Amino acid sequence: MTFTKTIFAAATAVALIASSASADSWRAWNIHNDGHPNTGAMDKFAELIDAATGGEITLDVFHGGVLGSQPDALEQVRIGAIEVGNFNLGPIGPMVKEANLVSLPFIFKSVPHMFRVLEGEAGQTVAAAMGEAGVLPLAWFDAGARSFYSQKKIETPADVEGLKIRVMNNNLYTSMISAMGGNPSPMAFSEVQQALKTGVVDGAENNFPSFKNVGHYEVTTHYSLSEHLIIPECICVNTTKFNALSAEMQAAVRSAAEDAALFQRELWAVDSEKARVDVEAAGIKVNEIADKGPFQSAMDSVYADYLAANPDMKALVAMAQATE
Numbered sequence: 001m002t003f004t005k006t007i008f009a010a011a012t013a014v015a016l017i018a019s020s021a022s023a024d025s026w027r028a029w030n031i032h033n034d035g036h037p038n039t040g041a042m043d044k045f046a047e048l049i050d051a052a053t054g055g056e057i058t059l060d061v062f063h064g065g066v067l068g069s070q071p072d073a074l075e076q077v078r079i080g081a082i083e084v085g086n087f088n089l090g091p092i093g094p095m096v097k098e099a100n101l102v103s104l105p106f107i108f109k110s111v112p113h114m115f116r117v118l119e120g121e122a123g124q125t126v127a128a129a130m131g132e133a134g135v136l137p138l139a140w141f142d143a144g145a146r147s148f149y150s151q152k153k154i155e156t157p158a159d160v161e162g163l164k165i166r167v168m169n170n171n172l173y174t175s176m177i178s179a180m181g182g183n184p185s186p187m188a189f190s191e192v193q194q195a196l197k198t199g200v201v202d203g204a205e206n207n208f209p210s211f212k213n214v215g216h217y218e219v220t221t222h223y224s225l226s227e228h229l230i231i232p233e234c235i236c237v238n239t240t241k242f243n244a245l246s247a248e249m250q251a252a253v254r255s256a257a258e259d260a261a262l263f264q265r266e267l268w269a270v271d272s273e274k275a276r277v278d279v280e281a282a283g284i285k286v287n288e289i290a291d292k293g294p295f296q297s298a299m300d301s302v303y304a305d306y307l308a309a310n311p312d313m314k315a316l317v318a319m320a321q322a323t324e
Contacts, residue, residue, distance in 0.1 A: 070091055073087070111230055126316075139260065223286045225289050
């Protein structure tokens with residue numbers, strides 16, 4: 001090999017090493033397993049981010065919660081130990097009060113309305129507050145609407161009166177049931193099946209895929225479409241890590257996340273519809289609630305108490321309610 005060729009080969013090797021060293025490898029947390037819409041969407045995000053950044057950022061997605069529980073993963077993303085997470089906004093509320101907006105019962109009229117709120121000024125306020133806490137949302141995932149299921153049809157708040165209803169451990173959710181005259185029973189999700197079967201609780205609430213996939217339809221008879229909570233999920237990134245990117249790379253990463261979110265929403269719609277068909281085929285009576293007005297009116301005391309305790313949330317709540 002000539003001297004010139006030797007120098008050229010060495011320079012090429014150095015360039016390749018430098019290029020390889022400049023590539024940024026990120027890790028992503030996802031609690032869901034194979035077959036879940038979010039798992040497919042997070043894998044799609046990994047593909048899209050690699051393509052959008054020309055391989056300068058690669059994403060290794062760890063499914064099934066193998067990197068820890070959601071509270072653990074939230075903290076790891078917040079401090080930058082993990083770069084990306086697919087999180088439900090419910091547990092973020094205690095950390096970022098603005099994120100608690102989505103946990104107010106009936107704050108959203110429908111899933112499309114939820115996306116219009118989050119993609120508007122109210123959503124920008126929520127995203128900014130989350131970003132300040134170290135967990136910046138890049139795009140919003142669909143997680144469906146939560147409705148009641150029990151041994152009886154629920155058509156009005158009066159039908160909840162006296163029922164023991166399992167809810168997630170959040171004061172807003174317990175207040176919601178109490179406002180209807182029911183008895184809220186916070187408990188771990190893993191305990192609900194047995195509690196329904198033995199009558200420890202009379203009912204619970206969740207979306208169609210969860211209702212089906214964990215077998216709660218096997219121990220209840222009615223699913224009533226109250227759609228009282230519409231709590232989205234997000235693709236979130238460590239704020240410091242994202243801010244360190246060039247404007248061009250930030251745009252590429254955000255675009256990949258938004259495209260992955262659109263993909264997730266398509267998967268979720270198919271999965272949710274199939275779950276409804278399957279539980280109806282198994283004998284579950286699904287009833288539409290034509291007028292949700294009485295349920296919304298029953299929440300007046302919940303909102304009054306919440307806003308009295310959190311007066312700085314009044315403008316954000318009003319902004320969300322004013323969104324068409």
